[in-house]
Amino acid sequence: MDHLELWKAIKETLRSQITEGFTFNNFVESLSPLMVTTANNTTMLYLTTSSSEVADAWKGQESVYFASFVTAAMQATMNLYGTPTFVQPVVQFIEAQPVVVEPTVEAASKPTSTTNSFSVSATALNPEFRFDTFVSSDTNLEAYSVAQAVAKDPGKQWNPLMIYGGVGLGKTHLMQAIGNSVLEANPNARVKFITTETFINDFTEALRKSQDAVEQFKREYRSVDLLLVDDIQFLADKAKIQEEFFNTFNAVTEVNHQIVMTSDKLPRDIKGIEDRLVSRFSMGYSANITKPDLPTKVAILRNKAEQEGLQIPNDVIDEIAASVDTNVRELEGVFNQVVGKLRFSPEPMTVDTARNILDSLNFKRQRTVTIEMIQDEVAKYFDITIGDIIGKKRNKEIVVPRQIAMYLSRDITQESLPQIGRSFGGKDHTTVMHASDKIVNLISEDTTLVRQIQEIRENLSNS
Numbered sequence: 456m457d458h459l460e461l462w463k464a465i466k467e468t469l470r471s472q473i474t475e476g477f478t479f480n481n482f483v484e485s486l487s488p489l490m491v492t493t494a495n496n497t498t499m500l501y502l503t504t505s506s507s508e509v510a511d512a513w514k515g516q517e518s519v520y521f522a523s524f525v526t527a528a529m530q531a532t533m534n535l536y537g538t539p540t541f542v543q544p545v546v547q548f549i550e551a552q553p554v555v556v557e558p559t560v561e562a563a564s565k566p567t568s569t570t571n572s573f574s575v576s577a578t579a580l581n582p583e584f585r586f587d588t589f590v591s592s593d594t595n596l597e598a599y600s601v602a603q604a605v606a607k608d609p610g611k612q613w614n615p616l617m618i619y620g621g622v623g624l625g626k627t628h629l630m631q632a633i634g635n636s637v638l639e640a641n642p643n644a645r646v647k648f649i650t651t652e653t654f655i656n657d658f659t660e661a662l663r664k665s666q667d668a669v670e671q672f673k674r675e676y677r678s679v680d681l682l683l684v685d686d687i688q689f690l691a692d693k694a695k696i697q698e699e700f701f702n703t704f705n706a707v708t709e710v711n712h713q714i715v716m717t718s719d720k721l722p723r724d725i726k727g728i729e730d731r732l733v734s735r736f737s738m739g740y741s742a743n744i745t746k747p748d749l750p751t752k753v754a755i756l757r758n759k760a761e762q763e764g765l766q767i768p769n770d771v772i773d774e775i776a777a778s779v780d781t782n783v784r785e786l787e788g789v790f791n792q793v794v795g796k797l798r799f800s801p802e803p804m805t806v807d808t809a810r811n812i813l814d815s816l817n818f819k820r821q822r823t824v825t826i827e828m829i830q831d832e833v834a835k836y837f838d839i840t841i842g843d844i845i846g847k848k849r850n851k852e853i854v855v856p857r858q859i860a861m862y863l864s865r866d867i868t869q870e871s872l873p874q875i876g877r878s879f880g881g882k883d884h885t886t887v888m889h890a891s892d893k894i895v896n897l898i899s900e901d902t903t904l905v906r907q908i909q910e911i912r913e914n915l916s917n918s
């Protein structure tokens with residue numbers, strides 16, 4: 456769907472949902488779609504307005520009202536078309552002439568013409584990705600602190616900086632926060648943010664065009680003060696591109712300019728990356744970001760609500776945070792959906808209405824499962840006693856359930872091996888390790904065991 460069709464469909468949705476709101480209609484009518492892009496599983500719709508009042512309203516206090524309506528309608532429209540991405544409408548003020556919006560990854564990487572002209576891509580930094588909008592906690596503190604140090608003194612101690620971790624955990628946010636911070640301190644700094652995909656596209660395009668284009672590619676990629684490269688795992692198995700990246704890397708770091716990269720894992724764990732690149736990447740500092748715990752998720756949502764001027768009851772925020780256990784991108788997406796739907800709903804914004812919406816979106820509150828709960832469930836399932844589970848009997852009818860309980864305790868709870876051992880009648884941590892390894896090995900060949908474990912898991916989540 457292009458930006459025109461998407462905006463038309465959104466307007467239809469808005470029309471069918473809004474009964475009052477003359478001002479709102481004026482607001483919607485003053486917006487024009489500029490382009491739509493999708494990156495990092497988020498679809499962004501850029502809208503422009505020539506009304507400074509509308510632009511101010513979008514940014515100011517009224518944004519609570521306008522933005523959440525437009526976001527919810529955009530999400531509803533995308534859902535209708537079966538596109539499960541997260542959405543973000545962006546409104547920009549333009550004066551009489553249209554402004555040129557810097558192309559994002561996809562737009563930028565497309566060839567702009569069929570002539571021989573060549574230009575490398577420029578991707579704008581997201582102005583929202585700043586240090587002050589990033590919630591730091593134990594799960595990202597190391598990356599957050601080093602990123603701040605790099606932003607303060609780029610090209611010095613931590614070069615290159617590699618931020619690695621799972622999908623949607625804030626790697627791009629932190630990396631761009633460095634860029635935004637460097638530009639704030641020095642607006643003339645040459646900061647270049649690209650995804651690895653853009654690098655590959657640019658280089659391939661330059662090779663296809665001419666030697667001059669390749670020279671231009673080299674000049675532009677190598678003459679930066681700060682190079683931010685997202686998702687370098689996509690360099691894997693691309694020998695020619697890796698060679699060019701290696702040269703770019705050397706050119707930038709040799710003159711003490713800074714490189715920051717993100718990746719889904721440590722470079723040495725990415726298959727298909729040449730050793731010399733792995734060794735270069737390991738020269739600086741690698742910082743890991745892991746999944747946020749519950750207090751961090753709550754803090755992220757409170758922060759978001761505050762930034763957007765939304766009055767959301769604390770228990771509603773807690774309920775959303777406890778229900779999404781994947782990553783921050785999904786957490787924010789679910790938050791937007793729940794808050795958007797609550798706004799359309801005639802029901803008051805309570806934890807019960809939020810719960811109903813979460814149920815309809817298929818998000819269940821994650822309960823904290825304890826070792827004791829697992830022992831209890833396993834004992835019930837196999838019709839034995841807790842005493843058997845934590846005791847020392849060696850007959851098969853007891854030993855296998857005990858091993859299953861240890862395996863599940865290791866898999867589901869956050870407890871350490873020694874702690875699990877203590878909870879099983881003071882056993883050694885190696886006993887727990889062997890027991891759960893045994894089950895892991897058996898799972899691959901024993902379908903009855905797989906079914907039993909599955910049923911116990913289901914019982915645990917339903918109890």
Ligand SMILES: Nc1ncnc2c1ncn2[C@@H]1O[C@H](COP(=O)(O)OP(=O)(O)OP(=O)(O)O)[C@@H](O)[C@H]1O
Pocket residue numbers: 495584588589590591595620621622623624625626627628629686717719755783784787
């Ligand atoms: N600690 C945090 N505080 C505030 N917002 C966060 C935090 N972590 C992640 N986010 C938000 O979550 C969303 C996803 O983050 P981001 O795009 O940086 O993830 P990523 O790790 O780069 O994911 P991917 O691997 O898919 O590229 C962004 O909107 C970001 O602002």
